[in-house]
Amino acid sequence: MNNIFFDFISNCKYKNIAENNLPDFQFCTDSRNIIKNSWFLALKGVNFDGHAFCNLAIEKGAKGLIVNEDFDLSQLKNTNQINIIKVQNTLKTYQEIANFYRRQLNKTKFIAITGSNGKTTTKEVLYLVLKQKYKTECSSSNENNEIGVPKNILNINKNTEIFISECGMRGLNQIKELVEIIEPDYTAITNIGSSHIGILGSREKIAEAKSEIFRFAPSNSLAFIPADEALLETWKTSAENNAQIKFKYFDFSAVQNIKFENGFLYFTYRNYEFSLASSNWTTIYNACLIIEIALELNLNYSEIQKGLAEYKPGSGRGALIKLKSGVQIIDETYNASPDSVVALAKSLNYLGDNKQKVLILGEIAELGSSGEELLNSMRENLIKNLDFIILIGKGNLNLAQNLGEKAHYFPEQKEALLFLKQNNYLTENFLLGFKASRVSKLEEIIKQLQEME
DSSP: OHHHHHHHHTTSEEESOOGGGOOOSOEESOGGGOOTTOEEEOOBOSSOBGGGGHHHHHHTTOOEEEEETTOOGGGOSOOTTOEEEEESOHHHHHHHHHHHHHHHOTTOEEEEEEOSSSHHHHHHHHHHHHTTTSOEEEOOTTOOSTTHHHHHHHTOOTTOSEEEEEOOOSSTTHHHHHHHHHOOSEEEEOOOOSTTHHHHOSHHHHHHHHTHHHHTSOTTOEEEEETTOGGGHHHHHHHHHHHOOEEEEEOGGGOEEEEEETTEEEEEETTEEEEEEOSOTHHHHHHHHHHHHHHHTTOOHHHHHHHHHTOOOOTTTTEEEEOTTSOEEEEEOSOOOHHHHHHHHHHHHHHOTTSEEEEEEOOOOOOGGGHHHHHHHTHHHHHHHOSEEEEESGGGHHHHHHHGGGEEEESSHHHHHHHHHHTTOSSTTEEEEEEOOGGGOTHHHHHHHHHTO
């Protein structure tokens, strides 16, 4: 690999490069986690500059530096036996190196997934399914941006048969940037919702941004998209005509016989009964996509169900918690959008049986100038599906007023926690759903409730 990499870097400006003494083909961007005999790649952002840590990287064992061309090498204390490459933009070079390595993995199939909601869960469950038949890896945690995607690609084992990459998005052309690194064989969009509408302004623009995942994929790649999303149809037609992209639909309306028992959702899709551990019925929507991808990759129904059975919801992503007091909690505190809030309200209604169904809602971020309109658009569904709604944070004051007598509003979490305790919400007669954007840190209330046990 190093000999091939030498050809790749030969056009860069460099000093002290020796083909027979290159560092290992390993790359670090964080001086706190240096791998000995690796390259340290000094990334520069708005709030950080990796060039300030080049000396520390060398002290910790890095044997090569990749720096921007304006970096003053006289700042380095010791360059003996150190390979140094100068480039115009270290981030762009990092991405090019990742794409270079991706092209060496010509026996690995790449799947790229995006969507307004559910992309992390879809990625993780798809990994559990596909590993039943193939040597499969997936991107770590939520490292789904311009730095995380190349990092994950460069860590792929050369024997991997399938790699699944999550692609995040904060604006137009960002998914395009990621797709050009990944060059996926298969792409998927979970849904088009209202996440990031404060940045992009409309669902139409969100659809345009999400469609980059198939519009800039290699010709003849296969894209999976929801059957019920009209906003993607224009972009689909364009990609079919201009890049010969092929498409397959997954169809939630084809699901039948949904039921919830003992923490598991059961449903029928393609005339086969599936089940998975989840307290959120929208997980079935993601499962339809997973099933279609798995079938395309020649898994049988038994292998798919075996993978689904291994799924356990992570913290903040729909885990069902039962306290000793008997109250049940659905923990969806990892993130929120108006669409996912409505989905949780429907899940509470569906799963609640004869219980009192209560949503504890923290603030939702990134709604922009459409914030009040989007929040109020949830009103009808919240009133219809819930017995009570507890709203926390100043951003929820107007919504609380519009929800009427079902709503209880508190500026701070500690006031909401006290209300739950004093009004007997923590009994077996209640099902509580917690939902908020990360900035709200709503999981702290759940943590305190567990500590009370």
